[in-house]
Amino acid sequence: MNRTFVEAIKHRRSHYALKSESPISNKEIEELLKVVVKYVPSAFNSQTTRTVLLLGDNHIKLWDIVKETLKKRISAEAFIQTENKINTCFQSGYGTVLFFEDESIVKGLQKAFPSYADNFPGWSLQTSAMHQFATWTVLEDVGFGASLQHYNPLIDDEVRKTWNLPADWKLIAQMPFGVSISEPGEKEFKDLNERVISFE
Numbered sequence: 001m002n003r004t005f006v007e008a009i010k011h012r013r014s015h016y017a018l019k020s021e022s023p024i025s026n027k028e029i030e031e032l033l034k035v036v037v038k039y040v041p042s043a044f045n046s047q048t049t050r051t052v053l054l055l056g057d058n059h060i061k062l063w064d065i066v067k068e069t070l071k072k073r074i075s076a077e078a079f080i081q082t083e084n085k086i087n088t089c090f091q092s093g094y095g096t097v098l099f100f101e102d103e104s105i106v107k108g109l110q111k112a113f114p115s116y117a118d119n120f121p122g123w124s125l126q127t128s129a130m131h132q133f134a135t136w137t138v139l140e141d142v143g144f145g146a147s148l149q150h151y152n153p154l155i156d157d158e159v160r161k162t163w164n165l166p167a168d169w170k171l172i173a174q175m176p177f178g179v180s181i182s183e184p185g186e187k188e189f190k191d192l193n194e195r196v197i198s199f200e
Helices: 005-011 026-039 057-071 076-090 103-112 120-141 156-162
Strands: 049-055 095-102 169-180
Touching (some): 005 120, 026 049, 049 057, 057 076, 057 156, 076 169, 095 103, 095 120
């Protein structure tokens, strides 16, 4: 789309009505994720973030896992609404990016730098957040709509089992994406003078 970085930030929104179409090839989606994972910074250059790209039947399977998990935990009446939301907002999309943090690296850094041990879990989450934001922004910039979901830790074990992922990978978030079929609603912003303070 050739937006500036600032324009791309302004354009990024949560899109919940998705269809299973893509403006770019699967290989191009994968290459975008690789750029994000390679260049987004991390504390101590720890590179703890892991992403898993689910497309096709794997994308569908993820949201089946979410539905199967929730069906066991909420009332049948509540599940009807939940299932409809998953079907039309998440599973209806083209794919999902799963964000993990490799806790083996975090624990290794805690042992190597005991003075900062308490900080490494928080820094790991900050690293993941930067990867989530960058991924979200680049996906929107090429024509996708996306949102960020958090069905973890309810689905963690089944996700690791289904895709044979390491036990040390902690699931942080899920990002379903696809071509948006509606515009996001108006967004309200709090007074920036209360959120940004400048001293000259």
